[in-house]
Amino acid sequence: xRAGCKMQRVFIQLVSSDLKVLGRSSYTLCSDGQLLIRQVxxxxxxxxxxxxxxxxxxxxxxxxxxxxxxxxxxxVKDQTIKTMAEYLGLGTxxxxxxxxxxxxxxMVAIIFSMLSESCNHIFTEPETVKYKYxxxxxxxxxxxxxxxxxxxxxxxxxxxxxxIARFFKxxxxxxxxxxxxxxxxxxxxxxxxxxxxxxxxxxxALERHKHHMGSRYIEVYKATGEEFLKIAGGTSNExxxxxxxxxxxxxxxxxxxxxxxxxxxxxFLGPECPVTGGKExxxxxxxxxxxxxxxxxxxxxxxxxxxxxxxxxKEILGKRYIELFRSTAAEVQQxxxxxxxxxxxxTLPTPIIPVIPPPYTIATGSIRDCVRLRGLPYTAGIDDILxxxxxxxxxxxxxxxxxxxxxxxxxxxxxxxxxxxxDKAFMVAQKCHKKMMKDRYVEVFQCSGEEMNFVLMGGTLxxxxxxxxxxxxxxxxxxAYAAFQTAAVIPAEAALYQxxxxxxxxxxxxxxxxxxxTVTYYPAQAAQxxxxxxAYYPSPPVSPTTVGYIAAPPGAVAAAATATHxxxxxxxxxxxxxxxxxxxxxxxxxxxxxxxxxxxxxxxLVLYNFSGQPSGEALVTFPSLDLAKKAxxxxxxxxxxxxxxxxxxx
Numbered sequence: 008x009r010a011g012c013k014m015q016r017v018f019i020q021l022v023s024s025d026l027k028v029l030g031r032s033s034y035t036l037c038s039d040g041q042l043l044i045r046q047v048x049x050x051x052x053x054x055x056x057x058x059x060x061x062x063x064x065x066x067x068x069x070x071x072x073x074x075x076x077x078x079x080x081x082x083v084k085d086q087t088i089k090t091m092a093e094y095l096g097l098g099t100x101x102x103x104x105x106x107x108x109x110x111x112x113x114m115v116a117i118i119f120s121m122l123s124e125s126c127n128h129i130f131t132e133p134e135t136v137k138y139k140y141x142x143x144x145x146x147x148x149x150x151x152x153x154x155x156x157x158x159x160x161x162x163x164x165x166x167x168x169x170x171i172a173r174f175f176k177x178x179x180x181x182x183x184x185x186x187x188x189x190x191x192x193x194x195x196x197x198x199x200x201x202x203x204x205x206x207x208x209x210x211x212a213l214e215r216h217k218h219h220m221g222s223r224y225i226e227v228y229k230a231t232g233e234e235f236l237k238i239a240g241g242t243s244n245e246x247x248x249x250x251x252x253x254x255x256x257x258x259x260x261x262x263x264x265x266x267x268x269x270x271x272x273x274x275f276l277g278p279e280c281p282v283t284g285g286k287e288x289x290x291x292x293x294x295x296x297x298x299x300x301x302x303x304x305x306x307x308x309x310x311x312x313x314x315x316x317x318x319x320x321k322e323i324l325g326k327r328y329i330e331l332f333r334s335t336a337a338e339v340q341q342x343x344x345x346x347x348x349x350x351x352x353x354t355l356p357t358p359i360i361p362v363i364p365p366p367y368t369i370a371t372g373s374i375r376d377c378v379r380l381r382g383l384p385y386t387a388g389i390d391d392i393l394x395x396x397x398x399x400x401x402x403x404x405x406x407x408x409x410x411x412x413x414x415x416x417x418x419x420x421x422x423x424x425x426x427x428x429x430d431k432a433f434m435v436a437q438k439c440h441k442k443m444m445k446d447r448y449v450e451v452f453q454c455s456g457e458e459m460n461f462v463l464m465g466g467t468l469x470x471x472x473x474x475x476x477x478x479x480x481x482x483x484x485x486x487a488y489a490a491f492q493t494a495a496v497i498p499a500e501a502a503l504y505q506x507x508x509x510x511x512x513x514x515x516x517x518x519x520x521x522x523x524x525t526v527t528y529y530p531a532q533a534a535q536x537x538x539x540x541x542a543y544y545p546s547p548p549v550s551p552t553t554v555g556y557i558a559a560p561p562g563a564v565a566a567a568a569t570a571t572h573x574x575x576x577x578x579x580x581x582x583x584x585x586x587x588x589x590x591x592x593x594x595x596x597x598x599x600x601x602x603x604x605x606x607x608x609x610x611x612l613v614l615y616n617f618s619g620q621p622s623g624e625a626l627v628t629f630p631s632l633d634l635a636k637k638a639x640x641x642x643x644x645x646x647x648x649x650x651x652x653x654x655x656x657x
Contacts, residue, residue, distance in 0.1 A: 012057070019060060035133055036066040039088055039114060045211060049136060049177030050218075064136045069114060076121045076128040088113050095120050136179065140172030142257075143183035144250035144336050147240035151232030154206035155181070157213060158230040159199045161223055162187075164390075168335040171199050174220050178212055179204045186239035186337035189345075197390050200235045241340035249290045250336050255283055255306040256313035259334035259342075264325040265299045265587060265653055272303060275324045280315035283308045290339065292346050298655075300346050304339050326649055376429045377459045378436050380422040381450040392422060395444045402431040409463060417620075423459045581635035582657040585625040589648035597625060600647050604638055605630050626657075 026034060038044050044066055052059050070086040080086070080094050092099050092113050097120070099113050121128040159171065168185035184202035187195050203209045209229075216227040241247065260272070269286045282288040288306035293299055307313040313333070320331045380392065389408050393400045407425035412418060426432040436453040443449075585597070594611045612626040629635035635656055643654040 015060060019062070034062065035130075036062060037069050037072075037114070037118065037130075038066050039110065040070050040086075041068050041134060041211070044134075045136065045177035046214065050215075053173055053176040064138060065133045067130050067133050069117065071134075072128065072130060073117065073121065076126055088117070091117050136177055140169060140180055140185065141182040141253075142168065142255070142336050143253060144241065144247055145183050145186075145236070145239040145340065146247070147236055149236065149240065151202060151235050152206070153231045153233075155203045155209050156230040156232055156235045157201050157203070157209060158228045158234070159201060160197065160226040160228070162195075162197045162199055162225060163221060163223055164195055164197060166195075166220070167333040168199075168337070170220070171201060174218070174225060175201065175212055175215065178208045180208075183239065183336050185335060186235060186341070187335055188238055189338070189341055200230055200238050202232075202235050202239075238341055239337035241344060246290070246339060246343050249287075249304070249306070250339060252283060252288075252306060255288075255308060256310060257334040257336065257339065258305045258307065258313055258316050259332045259338065260303045260305060261301065261330040261332070262327050263299070263301045263303055263329060264327050264651065265301060266651070267299070267303075267324065271324065272305070275322070275329065276305070276316055276319065280307060280312045280319075282306060290343075292342055294346060302342060302346075304334060304342075326651065373455045373457055374429055375453050375455045376426050376432050377454050377456055378424050378426060378432050379452045379454050379459070379462075380424065381420065381452070382447055383418070383420045383422060383449055384445045384447050385418045385420060387418070387444060391444060392424070395442065395449065396424075396435065396439060399426075399431070399435045399438065402427045402435075409459070411462060421462070423454075423463065425456070425459075429453075581629050581632040583627045583629060583635050583639060584655045584657050585627060586623065586653045586655065587650050588621075588623045588625060588652060589650050590621040590623055592621070592623075592625070592648060596647060597627065600642065600645075600652070601627065601638060604634060 022034060026032060036044075044063065048063060049059070069091075070083050073086060073091050074080055074083050077094065081090055088110050089099060095117060097113065097116050099109060101109050120126065159174075162171065166187075168187065171185050171187075172180055181202045181204050186200045186202075188198040188200065190196035201212065203212060213227055213229065215225070217224045218227075219225070263272070269289050269291075272289055273282060273285070276282060283306040290304045291299060292302040292304070305316065307316060317331050317333070319329070321328045323329070380395075383392070389410065392408060393403075396403075404425040404427055409423045409425075410418060411421040411423065424435075426435060432453045436451045439449070440451040441448045442451075588597075592613070594608050594613065597611050597613075598606060598608070606627065606629070610628045612628075614622045614624045614626065627638075629638060639654045639656050642652070644651055646652070
């Protein structure tokens with residue numbers, strides 16, 4: 008780096024001394040195209056933390072200027088020093104021994120020709136390189152050109168928008184143009200959408216495909232303006248006002264007590280990290296009904312205050328530890344959009360229709376185009392698996408990664424991956440078998456779709472062959488979500504059920520064999536809470552820790568009832584939602600918490616997120632509405648395992 012600093016000083020001194028002789032003081036560089044400046048000089052100096060002089064942030068592109076001066080010449084992308092010289096009839100001497108000397112001499116001759124009286128070309132608009140990335144909000148009403156957006160994949164989890172801007176150093180990113188994508192749990196999934204100022208900059212960004220950020224290579228693909236707006240666009244006036252203060256450092260706080268106030272947060276941060284505008288610099292994230300989610304965003308006026316705040320990561324507020332992370336304007340929009348779009352449990356009085364994601368396909372048959380991973384660390388996620396597989400990730404089918412959970416909904420250490428062909432599966436098994444992931448070696452076996460399905464549906468796969476799924480597994484048999492009788496025919500597009508459908512059917516002394524059995528319908532997303540597979544790759548972000556529902560129009564309800572000739576029957580009992588549970592809470596602890604309320608294990612449903620981890624929430628069915636109201640009145644706010652538990656009547 009010292010050598011680089013010395014060379015830069017020598018260069019500037021030489022140019023300055025020459026200008027002094029001519030009686031001038033300012034100058035602008037002229038380069039053969041943009042690659043040397045944008046794709047070499049700026050990225051490399053950024054990696055080495057080497058500061059460039061101001062003269063390298065503005066330059067003339069000789070190829071563009073030449074085409075402007077001589078419109079009948081070749082297209083800009085086809086221009087070279089040699090073709091420009093040949094167009095002007097200038098000779099080139101490529102026998103010069105010193106590297107680059109003949110190119111520079113020829114460029115000087117071309118520029119003099121353009122400045123001659125016959126052409127009288129004027130260099131007026133230099134190319135510029137932005138000094139730093141500018142943050143800012145983005146509205147859903149904006150128009151974003153499809154030719155200006157890329158998707159970057161494989162980013163380190165701790166990377167911020169500034170880190171991504173540094174990866175694309177030398178290219179001009181639009182204001183507020185970095186949008187970090189979140190996964191189903193509201194955490195960053197290692198992807199980002201980046202919007203550039205024009206298509207030329209986007210095309211240069213695509214050339215950085217598989218360049219490295221630290222020790223990881225980053226994949227860069229084309230994306231659309233619509234995709235960018237879905238992630239970064241917002242409509243909330245509250246968010247727009249919060250983000251209207253420009254050049255602020257944004258910190259995200261997660262895990263706040265639900266009773267936390269603005270004064271509590273300001274007191275937690277303390278005087279060493281003052282919040283911009285005091286209370287106006289705080290934005291609490293809430294559900295549509297006004298309940299807090301435990302998340303908040305905070306503005307700081309400078310990097311120093313933000314660093315002081317980040318030092319409080321995992322410190323205690325109330326009885327909970329608080330997580331603090333760097334955030335972005337796009338992440339604020341994304342989190343607010345998701346939490347405000349759909350609550351976890353719908354409270355609408357009308358029936359509801361599950362919002363079903365695009366169907367995924369699970370392989371069947373005896374073709375051995377799948378692989379099984381055994382012995383995974385229990386903390387491993389999908390991204391760990393993708394990193395473990397390396398270049399073979401390109402051969403994974405869409406939605407082809409399946410994490411296997413045990414009967415308690417926790418990771419089992421197994422996963423299945425659908426490959427594009429049996430040959431690809433064989434190569435992965437050969438390459439990755441007994442390769443290390445974290446501190447464990449992982450076994451990789453080739454298998455068929457049929458074998459994979461047996462395990463995903465609860466069966467076992469071992470050396471002696473297949474064992475079929477058991478008749479009843481807790482993870483595959485949630486309480487009866489009865490909503491229709493046998494005579495009912497449920498079309499997929501009209502699968503209606505009420506909020507009471509989450510309640511188990513009332514227990515009667517005699518279960519009559521003649522009674523018509525019920526037909527159970529599991530919405531696609533809700534089923535993920537119980538099935539042995541929970542995640543797919545690539546999985547677009549969805550609302551954090553929520554199951555999406557939309558209100559069914561009255562006409563749809565009437566149509567469904569008419570088609571089935573069966574009324575939608577309400578279920579007896581009442582449902583209470585528990586929030587703020589310790590993550591290790593089980594049915595035993597919940598039963599003890601509600602001792603004396605006539606509950607049993609079938610009355611309790613512990614909720615897990617889409618990674619198979621406890622979400623800190625549970626649904627409890629009470630025999631009657633009066634008993635549920637009594638429990639909420641008496642138990643709301645009481646402690647369970649050191650956590651304050653909140654109860655809501657659904």
